Amino acid sequence: MSAAFGSVAEEESAKPAGDHVIVIATYKRGEDLVPVKEYFDKNGIETEIQEKGYYYFLVTKNKFQSPRRDGTDGYYALERIKQVGANYEAPQGYESFAPNLFQDAYGMKIR
Numbered sequence: 001m002s003a004a005f006g007s008v009a010e011e012e013s014a015k016p017a018g019d020h021v022i023v024i025a026t027y028k029r030g031e032d033l034v035p036v037k038e039y040f041d042k043n044g045i046e047t048e049i050q051e052k053g054y055y056y057f058l059v060t061k062n063k064f065q066s067p068r069r070d071g072t073d074g075y076y077a078l079e080r081i082k083q084v085g086a087n088y089e090a091p092q093g094y095e096s097f098a099p100n101l102f103q104d105a106y107g108m109k110i111r
Contacts, residue, residue, distance in 0.1 A: 018065035019111040020074050023057055024081055024102055030056035032095040036088065043084045045077075059108070067107035074107055081105050 024040065024047060027033055033049050033056055040047045046061040060081075064074030085102025 017063045018072075018074060020064050020066055020107040020109050021059040021062075022064065022067060022074065022078055022081055022105055023059050023108050024085065024105045025058040025097060026055050027058075027095060028055055029095070033058045035091050035094050036097065039088055040081070040084060045081060045084060063110065064107070066109075078105060078107065 025033060025036055030049055030051065036058055037047045037049055040058075047058055048061050050057045050059055060077065062077070064077050065072035067074035067078035069075060082103050082105060085105065088097065088101055090096040
């Protein structure tokens with residue numbers, strides 16, 4: 001079980017790349033995702049902000065196997081994101097992302 005709580009980067013290096021990224025947050029203003037990105041990056045989860053249409057998505061840089069399947073690297077990465085996200089506190093003037101605090105993160109197939 002300790003592997004489930006290691007850094008996402010450590011787990012990713014031990015597994016072949018998958019075909020999913022994990023969407024941590026979606027928002028209409030990209031600037032509100034910047035402190036969220038910094039928070040997850042600081043906690044060992046590398047992220048990037050992608051613009052798609054009228055929305056901005058904060059997604060993992062690493063690719064994983066499907067997080068819907070128990071025991072995959074994607075499953076453990078998603079659990080880690082939820083654990084880290086539960087402690088997020090937005091700086092004043094930015095979207096708080098409460099009450100869910102990233103518990104609704106999900107896998108998105110990219111290939």
